[in-house]
Amino acid sequence: MTAVLSILHESWLSLRAQGLFKLTMGLNLLVIVAFASIGFTDTGVSMFFGLSHADSEHVNANSPWAKLLYLGIFSAIIVNVWLAWIATGLALLSTSSIFPNFVSQGAVELTLSRPISRTKIFLSKYCGGLLFVVMQVSVFTTGAFLAAGWRVGAWDPAIFLAIPLITLFYSYLFCINVFVGIWTRSTLTALIVTLVFWFSAFSLRTAENLVTRFVYSTEIQMQRDDERIGELMHQIETAHGPAITTFETRLDEQQKSLEANRTAHEKLEAWQGPLQVARWLVPETSGTINLLKRSLEHDASATFEDLMSGELFRESPRRNRNADFEADAKVSDRENARPVWWVLGKSLGFEAVVLAAAIWLFRRKDF
Amino acid sequence: MTSDAAITIRDAHKTFKGGVQALRGVSMTVNRGQIFGLLGPNGAGKSTLVKILMTVIHPTLIDGDLLGKPVGHRATLRRVGYLPEHHRFPVYLTAEQLLHYYGGLEGMRRPERRARIGELLDLTGMSAWARKKVGGFSKGMQQRVGLAQALLHDPELILLDEPTDGVDPVGRREIRQLLLHLQSQGRTILVNSHILAELEPICQQVAILVKGKLAREGTVAELTADRQRWEVEIDGPEPTWIDTLKGVDCRTEGTHHCLSIGGDAAPMVQQMIDLARGEGRTVRRVERIGESLEDLFIRSLEESGEADAATPGAASAGKAGK
Structure with missing residues (x-):
């Protein structure tokens, strides 16, 4: 245990010595201050501690939606944009050199020659690398928790879920980084491969969602075509004179539309299958982060998206929306309905496989 | 144990x-x-x-x-x-x-x-x-x-x-x-x-x-024992008794002669000193010279037939490169 603690302590000292760690921490605090500067008045929303104000009849200090907006800004914007992209990018830049430096000639001998197994060294060093994110997100989340409590009285400990979730998300990328770092001993190669993997996983998820959205959209349109065809056939039966020709022309157009949608649906389904299989193989980067939003909105009667799109205050029912809008909602519902074990289980399974390969490489490699 | x-x-x-x-x-x-x-x-x-x-x-x-x-x-x-x-x-x-x-x-x-x-x-x-x-x-x-x-x-x-x-x-x-x-x-x-x-x-x-x-x-x-030798430096012309002493080499260094014999030959050295003094010569130096570690090292390289052994790179059974 002393050896493991020594490696973790050394990792902490290494992070503390990095300018990028301090810079990211400073930026984190800046983002939290900006988040805390958002407040609610009787007439709307104030920003920058009251320097700017936007009137809103729906969202104000007396509205039940203020809390939804505030926590939504945290989970959907700050976490999704700042932590999941910018801070993660900075963390990757900062930690990519950990393993290549560690396994470089002259450095690795001093650690491997100790009475501690290579697996233990590897795992301790790996956890040491994750410290960067744990430290950053912990400070960030504590700030967000205090700001949310102060501004909207939402003393919601679920905010702290951001610490394990963001760390997990980062670990999916870091395991690739470590594997390549040990294999090639090159910081640059490890960083580039990790970035390529990250964008590939993101693109795969986006592509699968996009194709599924179109599949849903064509299904809805086919259903509507069917309904319209039924209506037109009924109208033809009951119509007289030249109106029949008009209805027949419309029926013909509707049938062509149905055929076109059916063809598109079949083509899209042919893509959907392989994309779903491919998505099974990669970790759920966005899905893991989305768990935080799901957790914060679990007992809310509406979502942040409904609030931002104005859907909450619209009187028209959902079924009157166009097919694309409905398909979007269906995809979103599908993503939110994915069980936690699916999101985390397959992602952790992926990480375990990559780490096992990295440990195998680290154990058998000559340095 | x-x-x-x-x-x-x-x-x-x-x-x-x-x-x-x-x-x-x-x-x-x-x-x-x-x-x-x-x-x-x-x-x-x-x-x-x-x-x-x-x-x-x-x-x-x-x-x-x-x-x-x-x-x-x-x-x-x-x-x-x-x-x-x-x-x-x-x-x-x-x-x-x-x-x-x-x-x-x-x-x-x-x-x-x-x-x-x-x-x-x-x-x-x-x-x-x-x-x-x-x-x-x-x-x-x-x-x-x-x-x-x-x-x-x-x-x-x-x-x-x-x-x-x-x-x-x-x-x-x-x-x-x-x-x-x-x-x-x-x-x-x-x-x-x-x-x-x-x-x-x-x-x-x-x-x-x-x-x-x-x-x-x-x-x-x-390791250096077989390369140890004694050297005795004496004045005067080349001694005539040199041929009677087995294994002794003689080389001229200006007006002196350096007699050299390999191995642990202390009795022979004693004999050489006695003979030189008997002829009234001055014995200038008696020294036991051992092989240095560096000499031994170089000799090991030469004897192992690895003339290029002192160059960087390990032995290669085929295509080199770690």
Whole structure:
């Protein structure tokens, strides 16, 4: 245990010595201050501690939606944009050199020659690398928790879920980084491969969602075509004179539309299958982060998206929306309905496989 | 029961990926309490052998013991100190933090480490730099801290790969004295070095590796015995009795003659002195000349038929490249 603690302590000292760690921490605090500067008045929303104000009849200090907006800004914007992209990018830049430096000639001998197994060294060093994110997100989340409590009285400990979730998300990328770092001993190669993997996983998820959205959209349109065809056939039966020709022309157009949608649906389904299989193989980067939003909105009667799109205050029912809008909602519902074990289980399974390969490489490699 | 040998290696082989044969059947023994010099040109396999003992490199084949346990037995490494060649310390740590880190890896508790660190920084002359970052240290200072980390956990066996690399002459002498001091405490020390003159006065035993094979092993005296000779320098013309003395060579040096005879030939030397004095000649010099470790080293390279052995790169069975 002393050896493991020594490696973790050394990792902490290494992070503390990095300018990028301090810079990211400073930026984190800046983002939290900006988040805390958002407040609610009787007439709307104030920003920058009251320097700017936007009137809103729906969202104000007396509205039940203020809390939804505030926590939504945290989970959907700050976490999704700042932590999941910018801070993660900075963390990757900062930690990519950990393993290549560690396994470089002259450095690795001093650690491997100790009475501690290579697996233990590897795992301790790996956890040491994750410290960067744990430290950053912990400070960030504590700030967000205090700001949310102060501004909207939402003393919601679920905010702290951001610490394990963001760390997990980062670990999916870091395991690739470590594997390549040990294999090639090159910081640059490890960083580039990790970035390529990250964008590939993101693109795969986006592509699968996009194709599924179109599949849903064509299904809805086919259903509507069917309904319209039924209506037109009924109208033809009951119509007289030249109106029949008009209805027949419309029926013909509707049938062509149905055929076109059916063809598109079949083509899209042919893509959907392989994309779903491919998505099974990669970790759920966005899905893991989305768990935080799901957790914060679990007992809310509406979502942040409904609030931002104005859907909450619209009187028209959902079924009157166009097919694309409905398909979007269906995809979103599908993503939110994915069980936690699916999101985390397959992602952790992926990480375990990559780490096992990295440990195998680290154990058998000559340095 | 403890064996007399601190290190026993039988038939060590290491072939790297790509076919580079770094070790080709090395066998040797390092006895407890000795300072053992491991010599060889670049690429001879010295560092590879030490790294195998320290589990940094996996051997292709080895049958050997380290402090009575099979090579690779991890718990035994707690009893071994190691200073690798061209070591690179984390530059952001101070000397004190660095020693705490490596002490922790050895499983030493903090209070134990604290006491030991102060002692070792004193011993290596680094106390004044305890709180300074290692990144700002000279090569010699880093070498001293390196020695301190190797000694931190009070090891029975110490493996030092080029310990005086980058150290100034005063520092080198201090390191030699330190090694003798450690030996006097009963520790065994294996030193891997290119600087033969440094090893000669302190090593009881040496082994010479050439292209992955053991060319010689033994005490310096044993290995150089057959190259010892006596020289007697006398005045006057070439002595006529020279032909009566078997094995004596004579060479003229100005107005003097230098008589030379190989091996342990003290009685013959006595006879030469008597004969010279009997003719009224002045005996200017009587000297027993031994082969230096450097001479032995060069001779080993020549005799092993490895004319290019002193060039960098290990022996290659095929396409080279690690």
